[in-house]
Amino acid sequence: NRHPDTIFKDKTVSELGCGNGWISIAIAAKWLPSKVYGLDINPRAVKISWINLYLNALDDNGQPVYDDEKKTLLDRVEFYESDLLGYCKDNNIQLERIVGCIPQILNPNPEAMSKMIEENASEEFLHSLSNYCALQGFVEDQFGLGLIARAVEEGISV
Numbered sequence: 001n002r003h004p005d006t007i008f009k010d011k012t013v014s015e016l017g018c019g020n021g022w023i024s025i026a027i028a029a030k031w032l033p034s035k036v037y038g039l040d041i042n043p044r045a046v047k048i049s050w051i052n053l054y055l056n057a058l059d060d061n062g063q064p065v066y067d068d069e070k071k072t073l074l075d076r077v078e079f080y081e082s083d084l085l086g087y088c089k090d091n092n093i094q095l096e097r098i099v100g101c102i103p104q105i106l107n108p109n110p111e112a113m114s115k116m117i118e119e120n121a122s123e124e125f126l127h128s129l130s131n132y133c134a135l136q137g138f139v140e141d142q143f144g145l146g147l148i149a150r151a152v153e154e155g156i157s158v
Contacts, residue, residue, distance in 0.1 A: 008033040008097055014088055014158075015039065016100030016151055021049030021079055023099065025056050028076040032069060037093065039082035049079040084147075085154040098155045 008031035015024045018038030028036045038049050057073035059065050064072040080087040088095055 005031065007031060008036075010034050011096040012094060013037070013097040013099065014085060014093075014095050016084055016098065017041075018049055018079060018100075019045050021045075021052045021077075024049070024077050024079070025053060025073060027099070028073050029056070029067070032067060032071075033076060033097075036077045037088060037095075038077065038079040039085065039087055040079070041081065041083050043081045046079045046081045053077055053079065084151050085158050088158050089154065093158065095155070095158045098151070098158075100151065 008027055011033045012035050013024075013027060013033045014037045015027070016039055018024050018040045021038050024036045024038035027033060038046075040046050040049070053073060057065060057077075064074065066072055082088070085095075085098070087093075
């Protein structure tokens with residue numbers, strides 16, 4: 001473990017681009033933060049995250065599993081559809097930690113995703129698979145750095 005046990009303990013945390021929610025759930029289970037907000041722009045990912053949360057928060061009999069502080073994962077984790085930190089900003093949630101792996105997100109537009117198999121896809125389309133923000137013509141776009149920069153700017157204000 002390369003992080004001290006106190007890194008998330010009793011903190012308010014957000015995971016950007018939470019996908020199926022496993023990182024948010026793992027953070028809550030291991031480090032006992034006061035709250036983890038798993039955020040994703042894809043509404044389907046958010047639904048799957050809630051399912052994963054319940055699968056991990058309840059035992060085989062459907063009863064809550066309590067941690068050492070007498071709380072469950074359902075007390076510690078919530079998932080919301082959000083463009084980066086929009087949900088936290090809109091709800092005045094003060095964050096102490098922000099985690100995420102932004103460059104690995106896919107374009108949430110179903111129309112764009114349905115064209116994945118076309119051999120003659122344009123450069124703009126191929127770019128959209130790795131970065132849903134607008135193509136600005138900078139080298140940073142291909143690595144998702146523009147999106148990361150925006151997340152950092154939003155994080156400063158939350």
